[in-house]
Amino acid sequence: MTSREFTFTQQDFDRVRALIHEHAGISLNQSKQEMVYSRLAKRLRANRLTAFSDYIALLERGNSSEREAFINSLTTNLTFFFREEHHFPILAEHVKSRKPPISLWCAASSTGEEAYSMAMTMADLYDTMRPPVSILASDVDTSVLEKARTGIYSAAQLEKLSQEKLRKYFIQESDGQARIRPEIREMVTFRQINLLDERWAIQGPFDAIFCRNVMIYFDKHTQERILRKFAPLLRQDGLLFAGHSESFHHVAGLFRLRGKTVYELANQI
Ligand SMILES: C[S@@+](CC[C@H](N)C(=O)[O-])C[C@H]1O[C@@H](n2cnc3c(N)ncnc32)[C@H](O)[C@@H]1O
Structure with a gap:
């Protein structure tokens, strides 16, 4: 974890999990930690932050445009035409x-x-x-x-x-x-x-x-x-x-x- 660009602790991951569950109903299990890191790292860069704890604090303060970007980052959007054709x-x-x-x-x-x-x-x-x-x-x-x-x-x-x-x-x-x-x-x-x-x-x-x-x-x-x-x-x-x-x-x-x-x-x- 120390070689990472941003500090991301288990506690940060748990707060992210709680926030995405609260705002979009999405349940993330422990195996999604890497996915969460890579998807949200872009948001930290965009906000010029260096630690996940600061990013989470921003969300918890109720910043609505960042909340939208946060949800957009954590949804999985795979789809295709005539999926499950039957x-x-x-x-x-x-x-x-x-x-x-x-x-x-x-x-x-x-x-x-x-x-x-x-x-x-x-x-x-x-x-x-x-x-x-x-x-x-x-x-x-x-x-x-x-x-x-x-x-x-x-x-x-x-x-x-x-x-x-x-x-x-x-x-x-x-x-x-x-x-x-x-x-x-x-x-x-x-x-x-x-x-x-x-x-x-x-x-x-x-x-x-x-x-x-x-x-x-x-x-x-x-x-x-x-x-x-x-x-x-x-x-x-x-x-x-x-x-x-x-x-x-x-x-x-x-x-x-x-x-x-x-x-x-x-x-x-
Ligand atoms: C994997 S895609 C499935 C798309 C399409 N229904 C299909 O079967 O191909 C899941 C979609 O659900 C959306 N989604 C996730 N949480 C949601 C919520 N709380 N309310 C509405 N849509 C949500 C995601 O943004 C994503 O676009």
Whole structure:
């Protein structure tokens, strides 16, 4: 530890853990110490600080712009187009039988690939660029939302998309990047929403909620708090999509497994 650029003690790590749990619900175990050091070292440099204890004191004083940068630094944003592909035909089949307008929520959208995959699925289903669908896409991390709003992706990020989808739903830019078509972009509204917050300024009900690969960062108690708030926002026969390693058995009274990581409300009228 002495050869490090900044002083970072176990006590500092514990304070960081407490702060990120308090502000974003994220639980970090001991193995994340190195990750925390390398991600926050940039923030110490930006603030011209030499010790983590000073940086933590800055956060504890309630500096709101630094708190935002702190949260942005500690979120893990991995995502890609049509991740966990089997969910998208299930979404299409679910929406097909419903009366429009359709309302969907992508509750941890990261850089937008998931929400745009939902939007392309809806355009395919209705066979129009302007289906009667609105998608709310949210994340706690303001930097990923900024990227998502641009709808511009690099060749590497577009790799997983079929040529057909690429041709149909993207406009090629001169530098190898591609931009989502404006009609698809307009289906999606991006907003910052912290799932941990007591209140979400959200207009339900939703026909489906995608909340994938984010609950794994929360402890069971936090997951349950969030799931209890999802339930009244979902239509009676709506669907909740979870990530591949997430399961909500602990709230069986609230959600029932309907298919592979797809849940429905347990008490439907
Ligand atoms: C691993 S990404 C998953 C993205 C996408 N849902 C997927 O499955 O590909 C997790 C996302 O959850 C977001 N996140 C973490 N804590 C959050 C919170 N308290 N409220 C809202 N979003 C949060 C992170 O910023 C990150 O973008």
